[in-house]
Amino acid sequence: MIHRIIEWSLRNRFIVLVMALALFAWGVFSVKKNPVDAIPDLSENQVIVFTEWMGRGPQLIEDQVTYPLVTNLQGLPKIKYVRGSSMFGMSFIYVIFNDDVDIYWARERVLERLSTVSRTLPAGVTPQLGPDGTGVGHILWYTLDAPEMDLGEQRALQDWYVKFALQNVEGVSEIASFGGFQKQYQITLIPNKLLYYKLSVADVINAVRTNNNESGGRKFELSDIGYIIKTSGYLKSVEEIANIAVATQGGIPVRVADIAAVQMTGETRLGIFDQDGEGERVGGIVVMRYGENAAAVIDKVKAKMQEVARGFPQGVKFDIVYDRGELIKESVDAIRHTLIEEMIVVSVVVIIFLFHWRSALSIIIQIPITLAASFILLNLFGISSNIMSLTGIALAIGVIVDNGIIMSENAYKNLSERYAQWQQQQKK
Template identity: 75%
Template sequence: MIERLIKFSLQNRFLVLLMAGGLFVWGIYSVRTSKIDAIPDLSENQVIVFTEWMGRSPQIIEDQITYPLVTNLQGLPQVKYVRGTSMFGMSFVYVIFNDDTDVYWARERVLERLNYAARLLPSGVSPTLGPDGTGVGHILWYTLDAPGMDLGEQRAVQDWYVKFGLQNVPGVAEIASFGGFQKQYQVTLDPNKLMYYGLSVPQVIGAIRANNNEAGGRKFELSGIGYIIKTTGYLQSIEQIGNIPLKTLSSVPVRVADVATVQMTGETRLGIFDLNGAGEAVGGIVVMRYGENADEVITNVKKKMEEVARGLPEGVKFNIVYDRSGLIQESVASISHTLVEEMLVVSLVVILFLLHWRSAISIVIQIPITIATSFILLNAFDISSNIMSLTGIALAIGVIVDNGIIMAENAYKNLAIRQAELTAQRDSQSLTDQATHASQPKPNGQVRQPVTPQSTGSYGNERT
């Protein structure tokens, strides 16, 4: 098989050169379109199910949420195993699929099973899927540099403006907000006043929920004019919540303000985000979608930040805390510099040791063609250009050159042996032809005698 391939290559040199040129051009295109990242994605193919039930202890979360979800998600196809974690007010279930399973197909299967498992959970609990990102998807962290603005206002700007703007960038799975206070209306009940007025906590909750609603009517015509009837009942201030009636005693309404204190405050936090020991900060984490080009996504996010920054309040700007693009560029530049150095050193060594420029060129040309072809295979198997893959290519240059040198030396050896055989055969054939020519008859019928060597004696010319 190898002999046939070598014979075919020697007989069709132009075709071989054309194929090599095509592979090189295809490889250059693959280099330009290859996904670039600093570190390889070795995380498992997983789908995260997140459930929130605030105020409950980890044991209750484990018994009523995590355990039912884990037992129902174990029967999914192509699932390796299911892991569950319970903590105060939250449950995380990690569904690990086989490595060759499409992540979006896996998410669809999990959603189908969650529709069935939701009936086993407490009322009001709704499990959701985590973002379609990987364990190394946190590609950029940023904070808002907003002097003079309190943490609640910064978090509002982040949640209601910045987050929506950056989520539109292609390749971004989620903008996870952190830090600050999430504003909310807080109603603090006085148990003594509730007992005095004969009220319960569910009655207060039901009254507030019923009054924070909007009802639609219908359209009717009067004097040729159409009117649409609706009632606007959304609560918009602390005073409106305090004036909600709960019950009537002796024709006097009992309001929420009579049994509770209503105030605007922040949601209860389990931790804070501190930046370099200088105090709390508000910001977000850009989570990259599965299988995207990290370098390209970071570049697009930075461009979008410039657009979003135009609409920020005066004095507010972005402060990038973690940016993987710097590590990506340094890693790729380092490996690229190493590849160039290896190609130059190898070329010089080959030329000095072989002392034959045609052989040296044939070996050196193999290096860029082989490297370009390697990127074709990287793209085919959806492997990004990272530290691991580029280092492997750099280490393989020695094998490429070694094979080229061995093949060149082997070719020279076989050519030398064949040349010696041809030379010996040619000399033997020449002597045979001379002998045959000498033994042929002359035109007058005499036979030409073969010439015998003569020697000269010490005392004169004598035939020996």
């Protein structure tokens, strides 16, 4: 079989050259399309189910949320195992699928099962899927440099402006906010006064909920003009909450201010984010979508950040604290320079040892063609250009020229023997 291939190649050298050029062109196109990252993605093929039930202890979360979810999700097809983790107010379920399973197919299967499992959970508890990212999806961390704004205002700017703008960038799965205070109205009940007025916590909650609502009316026509009637009852200040009537006793309304302290404050925090020991900061983490090109996504996010910064208040700007783009650039450039140096050294060694330019050229030309063709296989198997894959290609350069040298020496030896036999026949 090999002899026939060699014979056909010798008789159709032009076709072989055209095929080699086509393979090289395809490889160059694959190089441009191959995703670039600094490190390979070795994380498991997983889907995360996150459930929040604030105010409950880990044991209650484990019994009423984590355990029912784990037992019901174990019956999904093509899964390896299901892991659960319970903590104060939160539950995490990690559904690990086989490596050959498409991640979005897996997410659909999990959603289908959650639609039936949710009915067995406590009232008000709704499990939700985590972002469609991977364990190495954190590609960019940034903070807001806003010395004139307090932490609550910075967090509001991050949550209601920056986050929504950056989430529209192609390839971004999620913008995870951190730091600062999430503003909220907080009602601190006084137990003694609740007992005095014979009220319960549920009474206060129901009063606040029913007074924080908006309802629509109907269309009213007057003088050929239509008016839409509606009532706007959303609470907008601490004073409005404090004046809500919870009950009436002896013809006198019992207000929220009579049984509780109302204030504007921040949500309970589990930690802080301090930058360089200079104080707290507010920022976000850019999570890349599964299978995207990290370098391209980072460039798009940075371009979007420049656009978003135009709408900032005066004195506010972005401060990038972690940028994998720099690591990608330095890593890939280092490997690229190593590849070029190895190609030059190998070419010089081949020329010196063979000392025959046609033989050396036939071997050297294999290096760029083989390197370009290797990226075709990288794209085929979904492998990015990273430190590991490019280092493997660099180590394989010696193997590439070894085969060519052996074939050239073998051809030269056979030709020499045939030439000697021909000379002997001529003498006879």
